[in-house]
Amino acid sequence: MLPAQLLQAPEVHAFNPPRRILMGPGPSDVYPQVLAAQARPTVGHLDPLFVGMMDELKRLIQYAFQTSNEMTLAVSAPGSAGMEACFVNLVEPGEKVIVCRNGVFGERMRQNVERVGAVAVVVDNLWGECVDPHAVEAALRAHPDAKFLAFVHAETSTGALSDAKTLCRLAREHGCLSIVDAVTSLGGVELRVDDWGIDAIYSGSQKCLSCVPGLSPLSFSPAAVAKLRSRKTQVQSWFLDQSLVMGYWGSDTGAKRSYHHTAPVNALYALHESLRLLALEGLQQAWRRHAEMHSVLRLGLERLGLEFVVEEAARLPQLNAVYIPEGVDDALVRRRLLNDYNLEIGAGLGALAGKAWRIGLMGYGARRENISLCLRALEEVLG
Amino acid sequence: MLPAQLLQAPEVHAFNPPRRILMGPGPSDVYPQVLAAQARPTVGHLDPLFVGMMDELKRLIQYAFQTSNEMTLAVSAPGSAGMEACFVNLVEPGEKVIVCRNGVFGERMRQNVERVGAVAVVVDNLWGECVDPHAVEAALRAHPDAKFLAFVHAETSTGALSDAKTLCRLAREHGCLSIVDAVTSLGGVELRVDDWGIDAIYSGSQKCLSCVPGLSPLSFSPAAVAKLRSRKTQVQSWFLDQSLVMGYWGSDTGAKRSYHHTAPVNALYALHESLRLLALEGLQQAWRRHAEMHSVLRLGLERLGLEFVVEEAARLPQLNAVYIPEGVDDALVRRRLLNDYNLEIGAGLGALAGKAWRIGLMGYGARRENISLCLRALEEVLG
Structure with a gap:
């Protein structure tokens, strides 16, 4: 016979995550x-x-x-x-x-x-x-x-x-x-x-x-x-x-x-x-696509007055670290992007925590529609 | 400019596995x-x-x-x-x-x-x-x-x-x-x-x-x-x-x-x-279900003349190791179960390799329909 008393089962609902657009440092948008x-x-x-x-x-x-x-x-x-x-x-x-x-x-x-x-x-x-x-x-x-x-x-x-x-x-x-x-x-x-x-x-x-x-x-x-x-x-x-x-x-x-x-x-x-x-896409085409999407994003970020952490020659197309403008509330911006636009961009890590954002353009995530959304949403949130 | 030559992409189709019934030592049938x-x-x-x-x-x-x-x-x-x-x-x-x-x-x-x-x-x-x-x-x-x-x-x-x-x-x-x-x-x-x-x-x-x-x-x-x-x-x-x-x-x-x-x-x-x-099922009910399903399987295996490796008192309901009958081709039986019935049972491991099969009744796999299929298929294959 089993003793009757067991720790009680927690009441938990099925987890139904929303569809986020993942433009952080990974995980990236999954195909x-x-x-x-x-x-x-x-x-x-x-x-x-x-x-x-x-x-x-x-x-x-x-x-x-x-x-x-x-x-x-x-x-x-x-x-x-x-x-x-x-x-x-x-x-x-x-x-x-x-x-x-x-x-x-x-x-x-x-x-x-x-x-x-x-x-x-x-x-x-x-x-x-x-x-x-x-x-x-x-x-x-x-x-x-x-x-x-x-x-x-x-x-x-x-x-x-x-x-x-x-x-x-x-x-x-x-x-x-x-x-x-x-x-x-x-x-x-x-x-x-x-x-x-x-x-x-x-x-x-x-x-x-x-x-x-x-x-x-x-x-x-x-x-x-x-x-x-x-x-x-x-x-x-x-x-x-x-x-x-x-x-x-x-x-x-x-x-x-x-x-x-x-x-x-x-x-x-x-x-x-x-x-x-x-x-199927081919490696060279994938490399080219990342480079092209990066150019589009870079232009838009620069128009917003955002400055890159890495100088152009050494810059990864798929991970764009930009300094957070003076006086801007890092966490608030990321929270608004996530809550209002379902858009995730990455926080800074280590020495760049609180100082930079990391905007990913990785794999399936490196698409025009993601870039347009990201630029427009940043513009709206940064006001 | 990228050098043109790359190792060639392999031609690979999407992988579409069949629906197997998993009654080995794990992975078990997934809900x-x-x-x-x-x-x-x-x-x-x-x-x-x-x-x-x-x-x-x-x-x-x-x-x-x-x-x-x-x-x-x-x-x-x-x-x-x-x-x-x-x-x-x-x-x-x-x-x-x-x-x-x-x-x-x-x-x-x-x-x-x-x-x-x-x-x-x-x-x-x-x-x-x-x-x-x-x-x-x-x-x-x-x-x-x-x-x-x-x-x-x-x-x-x-x-x-x-x-x-x-x-x-x-x-x-x-x-x-x-x-x-x-x-x-x-x-x-x-x-x-x-x-x-x-x-x-x-x-x-x-x-x-x-x-x-x-x-x-x-x-x-x-x-x-x-x-x-x-x-x-x-x-x-x-x-x-x-x-x-x-x-x-x-x-x-x-x-x-x-x-x-x-x-x-x-x-x-x-x-x-x-x-x-x-x-949702509750732990006690899950434990009980495994025990009950084991009893059903055990009776059926014994009727087929199969002998358990572990004595009854120490036997796991969810993993049933039985000796392979004399003269039976281990690999052939498992291959026929898999190919003809989409049914996986486990081979022996270590000291029991070639000597025993391991029949799992784990989690979602511990169901009457799995047991009936397994017993009938074993009967047919063992002839």
Whole structure:
């Protein structure tokens, strides 16, 4: 017999969110087709039909990253876990990592280095600047024992785009593997993993892919895989240990899958659909569209007298950080946009909290109608 | 100008999975209402409406676990990450953990202990047996310096249910915190976190909650929180560091949320809906329904001459492991059930691979029509 008394069930209604227009730093507007794909019936994570979908998904991720890397997959968790997957798999305790820090996510990389018991050498740039290749080269020269160079391609906290191609060349010239954060860059600006010689890269589903949040596409070059295979110590995370995960994703298409953890089946449907839409549009067209939409938005923001945080040459089209005008109530403006227009723009983060807004033009969100609404609503609210 | 040549986009069609009947060890059949909830429009992870939904979600998880623990939330990743969250947050290097192992997941706990640099003392039971409290008590006596007792409430690899109430009492009497795997038990059998004095518990969304896979409900008692707060070393995982995560989930309802990682917004809609359905049914009724459906299935399986792996007293209603009859082709039977009937049952795992099938009756899957189909289809296929 069960004892009668249980803690009482809360009375909760079904959650019916409104249709927001998401122009913050992510999650971005999700393609309707992606939401529909995600709602398809759940199948088993070892179902042959699902495994076939994963084979396609791997090829789609390879295309988005422009890589032939065998170890290409989606981590079953958000971009922060993708970041951690790179550091815990590749970096061993005591090894030296040069970490470029020009915003929140470079600092997060440094914390990851620290938590694997490795040594971080930080190359700082101001918030809003891109990573300075000269400073990086000086650090590489000063630390010939460094094993890795880690940097953020597109800093979500500021909207600065760094020169990944040059930075990876420098890393290679100094015998370092490169670890690259492409959370906000993937699908929005040019990114060529193989051509640029990127060794480890991760992204997020909820930015320029316009998929639901919660997954992190990831790819390791053969050199990164060799580093993982030759580790002297065990990977500290069981969940993120890619040598185990690959038993499920399979290093060769068609290989037998063995259980590691239960894959987030429906979220993977969504990622498959969003990457399929990207492949249909074509990467170059997607990059071009982001650039064009950015030009339209930029003109409008400048007409409103708003000033960009990042100088033009280093500016990300998909993330526009602008200073909040003097005397304007940050929270009130964002609240009015959200409540009156169902429009979300992003607050400042870290050093830019209260000082800037972040206006995203990501993936499906990078459309003329969104820009027109955003400019008009800002005009009305700023009065 | 962009160089023209890009790796070619793969030609991929939209993925349209069939409607399977999921009677394996999970993912289980997902409630149609949950799939619908998940497809609602994505909103920002700091949107006040979303934050209100999270407050409700926390209360719903507390109800399902039967706890008032403030630190109650869903880890943004599958159950394996929930397991890891318990070990990396609570256990420090060099500390001793008594780990009960009677299947795959007890062994996974041991690996987690090892990966945090702690010392595992393993108490073994045979696969298919429940954890023996006498052996645990002997281990607790033999290791007065142990700080934790870790065990699996419902072993998904065998279908054995252990006596969590007694084991947690023993832990408490010997000054240990308890870490409990409730991945397969939550919502399917009696589980009372506060009454039984469980200190750290995690589950999965894709078992008896009949939600999509990818999330891990988790709860820490005040004593577990005190252990986390008094750590001498940093938590080795940034992503799973609950002291950071709680800045977002909020230790007090209504508290301001600060960004840690982007929450898996749509998956959390799904979990909210599945737990709401559980609260509407009521926990006791859900436990009763699982027991009743198990009785029906058991009778039918026995009539087919199938023999259970676990003896009756320790048998989980929601996971029925039966030996594969002599001379029967395991893979062929499962393939025919899947291809001809759209019915998935589970293969054996670990020591039971090729020797047993695992037939799940989890959450929404625990229905008469599923059982009738499964019994009839098995009869037809086994001939």
